[in-house]
Amino acid sequence: MLFRIDSKSSVPVYAQIIEQVKRAIASGILAKGDVLPSRREMALELEINPMTVLKAYKELETEGLVDIKQGSGCFVSSTPTYALDEYRLCTLSDTIDRLIEDASSFGILPVELERMVRERIESADWTDDTGEQCA
Amino acid sequence: MTSDPAIEIIDLTKRYGSRTVLDNICFNVPRGSVFAFLGTNGAGKTTTIHILLNIISRTSGQARVLGLDCARRSLEIKRRVGFVAEGQSMYDWMSVDEIIRFCRRFYPSWDDSFVSELKTRYELSGESKIGELSRGTRGKLALLLAMAYRPELLILDEPTSGLDVLVRHDFLRGVIELIQNEGHTVFFSTHQVSEVEKIADWVGIINQGKLMWCSPMEALKASIKKVVLSFDSLKPIPTDIPNLLRIERIGRQCSLIIKGITEESMSAIHRLHPASVAVEDISLERIFMEMAG
Secondary structure, three states, X not given: OOOOOXXXXXXXXXXXXXXXXXXXHHOOOOOOOOEOOOHHHHHHHHOOOHHHHHHHHHXXXXXXXXXXXXXXXXXXXXOOXXXXXXXXXXXXXXXXXXXXXXXHHOOOOHXXXXXXXXXXXXXXOXXXXXXXXXO | XXXXXXXXXXXXXXXXXXXXXXXXXXXEEOOOOEEEEEOOOOXXXXXXXXXXXXXXXXXXXXXXXXXXXXXXOHHHHXXXXXXXXXXXXXXXXXXXXXXXXXXXXXXXXXXXXXHHHHHHHOOOOOOOEHHHOOHHHHHHHHHHHHHOOOOOEEEEEOOOOOOOHHHHHHHHHHHHHHOOOOOOEEEEEEOOHHHHOOOOOEEEEEEOOEEEEEEEHHHHHHHEEEEEEEOOOOOXXXXXXXXXXXXXXXXXXXXXXXXXXXXXXXXXXXOOOOXXXXXXXXXXXXXXXXXXX
């Protein structure tokens, strides 16, 4: 199963599901038209309240990321959405903010951090959407 | 379906002589909720449940189950409510199938196909004598009997206490099956927070006979926060910050646990001139320890 719940976290369970579905769509693990686990399957697998699953799916539907088809399930929406771009940008910004915060508390200079990031980018095994290696 | 609460408790008090075990408690369990009733051993959880099921009488106050007075309408309540308690006693000389047939007669809404589904899932053999079953298997049988008539309200009193982790998971899955349909309410008393924190959407916390908290789970988690402060130098932290529950410190960092952060708590914190302030969430288990500890 793709999804997991951290019960120690204070992030509400439905928000954890939303986050993980978004991540899976943003990273291509879930593609357009793929079906998500049913409310019952998801509730039993994660041992959570079925209403919580429903709440998460409904919110994802409102954001345009999934389509709920009565009786047949919850599908990844076929139209690319603003919500997904926003998710990608927010996630990266948060990670960068944490990086800067750590660097600053370790007393590392901005120019030093920049050099470290550039080095990591250059040595990373990086592929774009078409699967081709980027320079 | 009516919209009155599944359980309604108003100013409920129970005294044994001069000892008060329930002190004027008031709360509602909304229909369709999975309500975690948390408290340490001896906090008053079982006393509350026994009053609801008319096993003991109340000293004063009111308690209604499915809109019915718990003392005057207890027979009707028993027909519509499922109940599982820790180490529940059953007729040891009966076999599994015999007790299923025995219980079936009392409930018009008994669901045979659900029963056989549960029997298979819980690996219960019809011929086994109840007296020879393990504790875990007895627990599963008790849950089967309580769910077989698809009760509107399922009351669980420390149902998994002393059961192994596999049986506990079976138990939780059983409860999830029951609440697939909207409108079913589960009232789950436990002292093991981890058991219910993923599944419950409402929480009540009882301590020494007093109700400390009752709200949706998210509201509880949102109201208690940890504030982590870092300082440039070692200095004493004043304890007069509004709504402060606890202070912990290591080196130049200290963390404050605050119940219901207000503008005043935050400005009191900023007057300490910390180098950095971070507000963090804390787990339900920690919240429970702060309130009931």
